[in-house]
Amino acid sequence: MNAPIKAVTKAVIPVAGLGTRFLPATKATPKEMLPVVDKPAIQYVVEEAVAAGLEDILFVTGRNKSSLENHFDRAWELEAALEQKGDDFRLERVRKSQVLGDIHYVRQGDPRGLGHAVLCGAMHVGDQPFAVMLGDDLIDHRDLLLAQMLDIQQRYGGSVVALIEVDPAQVNLYGCAAIRPGPGPEDDVVEVTDLVEKPDPSDAPSNLAIIGRYVLHPAVFDVLRQTPPGRGGEIQLTDALKTLAGMSPESGGGVHAVVFRGRRYDTGDRLDYLRSTVRLASERKDLGPEFRSWLREFVGSLPPEDGA
Numbered sequence: 437m438n439a440p441i442k443a444v445t446k447a448v449i450p451v452a453g454l455g456t457r458f459l460p461a462t463k464a465t466p467k468e469m470l471p472v473v474d475k476p477a478i479q480y481v482v483e484e485a486v487a488a489g490l491e492d493i494l495f496v497t498g499r500n501k502s503s504l505e506n507h508f509d510r511a512w513e514l515e516a517a518l519e520q521k522g523d524d525f526r527l528e529r530v531r532k533s534q535v536l537g538d539i540h541y542v543r544q545g546d547p548r549g550l551g552h553a554v555l556c557g558a559m560h561v562g563d564q565p566f567a568v569m570l571g572d573d574l575i576d577h578r579d580l581l582l583a584q585m586l587d588i589q590q591r592y593g594g595s596v597v598a599l600i601e602v603d604p605a606q607v608n609l610y611g612c613a614a615i616r617p618g619p620g621p622e623d624d625v626v627e628v629t630d631l632v633e634k635p636d637p638s639d640a641p642s643n644l645a646i647i648g649r650y651v652l653h654p655a656v657f658d659v660l661r662q663t664p665p666g667r668g669g670e671i672q673l674t675d676a677l678k679t680l681a682g683m684s685p686e687s688g689g690g691v692h693a694v695v696f697r698g699r700r701y702d703t704g705d706r707l708d709y710l711r712s713t714v715r716l717a718s719e720r721k722d723l724g725p726e727f728r729s730w731l732r733e734f735v736g737s738l739p740p741e742d743g744a
């Protein structure tokens with residue numbers, strides 16, 4: 437008989453990347469700290485983890501990430517100044533980020549890829565399944581993707597990834613999955629049979645792309661230790677998941693996927709970052725009404741594109 441599946445309580449969030457796509461903004465500021473409306477992108481991700489019940493958060497950090505650490509810590513001087521002014525509204529906003537979860541840090545000395553970043557969490561995670569959340573992907577708080585992935589992991593064991601359908605020409609930006617129908621009645625839960633990291637569109641197994649939410653069996657750590665550098669000379673999480681997909685359930689293998697059709701905001705790319713900011717700002721209760729009315733006027737005043 438298989439051992440009972442352990443509960444998931446921990447999330448690992450790799451944040452050691454250099455953020456070169458946003459230079460010069462990210463020369464001295466971590467890309468995760470760039471604001472989306474008025475909150476750093478990374479705070480949305482931590483709020484998502486906590487909302488799904490994962491209060492133990494491990495950041496895998498690197499050099500120049502101290503502002504991220506400060507963001508989730510107390511800011512005594514700022515609090516004292518706001519208290520003195522009686523500005524309870526802003527005080528509450530400042531305090532919000534430091535009461536989120538139980539936050540831990542580990543450093544990824546060498547940037548040797550996402551698989552290596554996850555492996556840096558091995559000691560902290562131990563022998564239980566855990567979530568990995570990438571800071572570039574924001575999932576709308578009304579779409580309960582992570583909760584669904586946790587539920588699938590608890591039901592079927594093994595590991596769970598999230599997939600979206602992308603334009604076939606774009607699969608080379610993502611890990612790409614081959615799938616077959618899943619074991620249950622839900623048509624958005626499938627079984628992963630193969631994975632390729634950033635394939636050429638001409639030999640991609642499908643147009644289903646991995647997005648930055650994973651729930652992983654701890655067997656991934658041993659697999660990662662034996663995974664050689666792959667695409668880009670980096671240790672790829674996708675390669676380790678491919679190995680797990682071919683392993684038996686008794687040894688922690690098996691990979692399911694949720695095909696996500698909800699709202700995802702990609703803040704890792706400049707154009708998508710702008711789209712995310714506009715979409716989220718226009719949906720805000722406080723800023724939305726005024727912003728939307730300005731936006732309508734602004735769009736109406738735009739000159740047509742050349743050739744339109």
Ligand code: G1P
Pocket residue numbers: 550570572573609610611612633634645646647648672673674
């Ligand atoms: C990483 C993964 C890739 C995945 C992507 C999702 O790539 O390696 O498999 O599809 O995240 O955002 P990166 O975007 O870090 O290059």
